Amino acid sequence: MYERFFGLADAPFRLTPDPRYLFLTASHADALAHLRLGLSESSGFVCITGDVGTGKTTVLRAFLAELGPGVRTAYVINPRLSPLELLQTLATEFGIADAGPGRQALVDRLNDHLLVQHAAGRRCVVVVDEAQALALEVLEELRLLSNLETTTEKLLRIVLVGQPQLRALLSHPELVQLNQRITLRWHIGPLRPAETAAYVRHRLAIASNGQPRALFTRAALRLVHRRSGGVPRVINMLAHRALLAAFVRGEPRVRVRAVRQALAEIASLPLPSPRLARRSRVPIAIGGAMTAAALVLAAGPWRPLPLGERAARDDALLARPVTPATGQPTTPSLPAEPPVAEAAIPTPHDDAVLAERLLAVDAAKSAQRALETVLERWKLAPLIVPEGGMPADFPAIGERRGLEQLALTANTALLRLVDVPAIVELAVPASGRSRLGAVVALAADHVELVVGDGDPLRLPLAVFEAAWTGHTWLFWRDFEGLGPSALELGAQGPRVERLQALLRRIGDYAGPVHGVFDRTTLEAVRSFQRSRYIAADGVVGRLTRLVLYAAVGGYTRPTLAPSS
Numbered sequence: 142m143y144e145r146f147f148g149l150a151d152a153p154f155r156l157t158p159d160p161r162y163l164f165l166t167a168s169h170a171d172a173l174a175h176l177r178l179g180l181s182e183s184s185g186f187v188c189i190t191g192d193v194g195t196g197k198t199t200v201l202r203a204f205l206a207e208l209g210p211g212v213r214t215a216y217v218i219n220p221r222l223s224p225l226e227l228l229q230t231l232a233t234e235f236g237i238a239d240a241g242p243g244r245q246a247l248v249d250r251l252n253d254h255l256l257v258q259h260a261a262g263r264r265c266v267v268v269v270d271e272a273q274a275l276a277l278e279v280l281e282e283l284r285l286l287s288n289l290e291t292t293t294e295k296l297l298r299i300v301l302v303g304q305p306q307l308r309a310l311l312s313h314p315e316l317v318q319l320n321q322r323i324t325l326r327w328h329i330g331p332l333r334p335a336e337t338a339a340y341v342r343h344r345l346a347i348a349s350n351g352q353p354r355a356l357f358t359r360a361a362l363r364l365v366h367r368r369s370g371g372v373p374r375v376i377n378m379l380a381h382r383a384l385l386a387a388f389v390r391g392e393p394r395v396r397v398r399a400v401r402q403a404l405a406e407i408a409s410l411p412l413p414s415p416r417l418a419r420r421s422r423v424p425i426a427i428g429g430a431m432t433a434a435a436l437v438l439a440a441g442p443w444r445p446l447p448l449g450e451r452a453a454r455d456d457a458l459l460a461r462p463v464t465p466a467t468g469q470p471t472t473p474s475l476p477a478e479p480p481v482a483e484a485a486i487p488t489p490h491d492d493a494v495l496a497e498r499l500l501a502v503d504a505a506k507s508a509q510r511a512l513e514t515v516l517e518r519w520k521l522a523p524l525i526v527p528e529g530g531m532p533a534d535f536p537a538i539g540e541r542r543g544l545e546q547l548a549l550t551a552n553t554a555l556l557r558l559v560d561v562p563a564i565v566e567l568a569v570p571a572s573g574r575s576r577l578g579a580v581v582a583l584a585a586d587h588v589e590l591v592v593g594d595g596d597p598l599r600l601p602l603a604v605f606e607a608a609w610t611g612h613t614w615l616f617w618r619d620f621e622g623l624g625p626s627a628l629e630l631g632a633q634g635p636r637v638e639r640l641q642a643l644l645r646r647i648g649d650y651a652g653p654v655h656g657v658f659d660r661t662t663l664e665a666v667r668s669f670q671r672s673r674y675i676a677a678d679g680v681v682g683r684l685t686r687l688v689l690y691a692a693v694g695g696y697t698r699p700t701l702a703p704s705s
Contacts, residue, residue: 348383
């Protein structure tokens, strides 16, 4: 879009974890060094943690890219597995055929395979991304696999990569033996001010084939750091939007005004609090459960990215402001510095209140109550006895009431973007179980959550996000009849006409409303998807429809506006 104007050969601030753009701060370099050291040692596990958006996946991809033919890797990207599914996944990743259906058969074939690889001088590594989502029994299975060994060394190296709550998970009493085997640990923290400036310049240089490009003024870089908290993913978002703002104005360099406009445009994203961004990094620790517990305390509150969402693929979702009357994009005003609300400070009382409510209701009752709450917000008929009320029943229940339903993993930025009540899965403390609740309001620093009987709970975001597994169920009405099947290139008919009309209302489509999903319509859909940071595949599926209706506005529907 703006690359030619600024003399760039590539888009420098994409959210994909491209190893070409890897910028090694001291913290990232140490994380990479720990991964390499774990490959050469065979005495235990390696654990790499990092806050949301700090570049864990990029470091991991760089590590995997440098492995030669002497290393066999099993890369587990879906942590929501049972122990048996984990073994089956490892067998598939290592290319083990005819492993057998049972656990013992799988373990025996895996052991035989590892012995063959060891005899051939090759090392085998299991890498688990988003490891904070692993169940306790799956982590215990990994510990048992680490027992596969010869008389001199382990046959399997195991690397766990995840968000800060992985450290809390590993301190669970049932994982003491596993925790003691983690001999290498590192936590990736946010960038410092000088590192943020160097990071931006580094990506610009890579995008211009190695030529230094001073496209940001020093003042602009200082503002980018202050408002991003030094989080690389947020830096990318701000820098991309700021370059776009400067391009639209015809300005050859990004100044403070462009950064402020970028901040206004991504106001739907909960940026790091400047107060929290000044926290010091968590240092390296080596050892057992007591050290891990100390690290959890040192890290302070976190904002977890939900399960399954890696830095590359996931939806740190933004919304372009539109005026309610015309549906056209607005030109954001440029305040001295757009306000970012300070996060509410969680207290032990908040955790206790949520834990008490979760423990007081069983799984079936929590699901039924959450669903009834959402239906009530849509002013629809309540559940009747034959309908059940568990997640497997949600699609049919919604369909009977004229609602579409979508199950996905999400974060608070997505909830802000779709702006409808949501059913969420919450972990019951120290039990391995979960319950469902309904998010009925979402403010800058707190949520209102219905769990079981009683009034909605008002909880700080940090408390809610620490308990939320990310699993989410959304209900909405297909107001313009764009569904139920997806719309994509080549489609024709009234549904495409209505899609084109909606895209015109929000300024993403300038072509004729002729009912043919042509290349112009495809690019308009992709432009809309990119502006909201959802997968820009050009296909209008359920999530795109939901986000589109929220962007257009003017429909009668419940929202997540906080109660007064």
